[in-house]
Amino acid sequence: MSAIAEAIDAGTLPGRVWMYADYHCNLACTYCLTESAPGVSKRLLDPDEMIRIAREAAELGYRDIGITGGEPFLLRHLPETLAAVSEYLPTLVLTNGTLFNETRLAELAPLARLPVALQISLDSPDPDVNDEMRGPDNFATVIDAIPRLRDLGITVRIATTGEPDRLDEDDHARLCALHRELGVPDEDHIVRPIVRRGRAADVGLGQDFAPEQIPAELCISVDGAFWSPFGPTVRGGELDTDLLISRTTAPLSRPANLLLRLIQGRLPGDAAAIGIR
Numbered sequence: 089m090s091a092i093a094e095a096i097d098a099g100t101l102p103g104r105v106w107m108y109a110d111y112h113c114n115l116a117c118t119y120c121l122t123e124s125a126p127g128v129s130k131r132l133l134d135p136d137e138m139i140r141i142a143r144e145a146a147e148l149g150y151r152d153i154g155i156t157g158g159e160p161f162l163l164r165h166l167p168e169t170l171a172a173v174s175e176y177l178p179t180l181v182l183t184n185g186t187l188f189n190e191t192r193l194a195e196l197a198p199l200a201r202l203p204v205a206l207q208i209s210l211d212s213p214d215p216d217v218n219d220e221m222r223g224p225d226n227f228a229t230v231i232d233a234i235p236r237l238r239d240l241g242i243t244v245r246i247a248t249t250g251e252p253d254r255l256d257e258d259d260h261a262r263l264c265a266l267h268r269e270l271g272v273p274d275e276d277h278i279v280r281p282i283v284r285r286g287r288a289a290d291v292g293l294g295q296d297f298a299p300e301q302i303p304a305e306l307c308i309s310v311d312g313a314f315w316s317p318f319g320p321t322v323r324g325g326e327l328d329t330d331l332l333i334s335r336t337t338a339p340l341s342r343p344a345n346l347l348l349r350l351i352q353g354r355l356p357g358d359a360a361a362i363g364i365r
């Protein structure tokens with residue numbers, strides 16, 4: 089058994105490897121950590137590289153894969169790449185849920201038989217409040233997409249991002265009633281704070297977190313390997329490198345072992361409270 093697999097078994101090292109598939113997006117949310125928008129630098133991870141990372145992650149003893157961006161479903165190859173990646177490990181994809189037209193849904197249908205789940209952002213039970221941060225008609229589009237995906241048999245999770253004072257008890261209860269109505273169970277709904285990086289920092293939103301508060305999840309982007317998917321964020325068009333572990337990502341064992349060395353001696357789990365899933 090590899091040192092990585094032993095650390096994952098012991099709970100010292102998180103069992104997920106993240107990948108940034110891209111950085112461009114059809115939306116431009118107010119709190120976006122990566123300053124994503126239609127015209128930004130795409131910073132694409134090659135699909136073969138994504139499959140290689142998944143294969144090596146499985147060999148090292150990791151337990152699952154997370155794919156984020158940008159908006160991953162802007163990439164035409166994504167359904168096919170997800171099928172290949174999920175041959176190695178169960179895969180969670182973070183998406184804004186706004187690109188699922190009939191053509192895209194037909195391409196996604198085969199994923200229903202595979203260990204692939206989609207995590208869609210929905211920030212409020214009130215369309216106006218949700219759309220204020222995420223853009224016009226976002227609420228309606230997402231509410232339309234979730235049942236269509238579920239009808240295909242695809243697992244859908246919902247992620248709610250916001251300032252602590254933005255979602256009071258009543259909002260939270262209405263949001264939970266809504267996701268249950270859409271067929272998403274409580275265990276597949278997560279609520280997470282805004283992290284003060286990227287565009288959120290520009291507009292003074294979110295909270296600052298020390299590295300020890302962020303789970304040490306290995307995250308690979310085209311620019312290198314990072315401590316956590318909160319690592320390869322973008323500010324003023326420039327990549328943040330404060331959580332960069334290594335520019336080398338192949339073989340995956342290299343950044344994985346570097347990360348393991350960095351966390352040895354740290355308290356596992358308890359101090360690492362902030363996650364994006």
Ligand code: SF4
Binds near residue numbers: 119123158159184
């Ligand atoms: S938060 Fe997500 S959906 Fe919004 S602009 Fe950024 S990448 Fe796109």
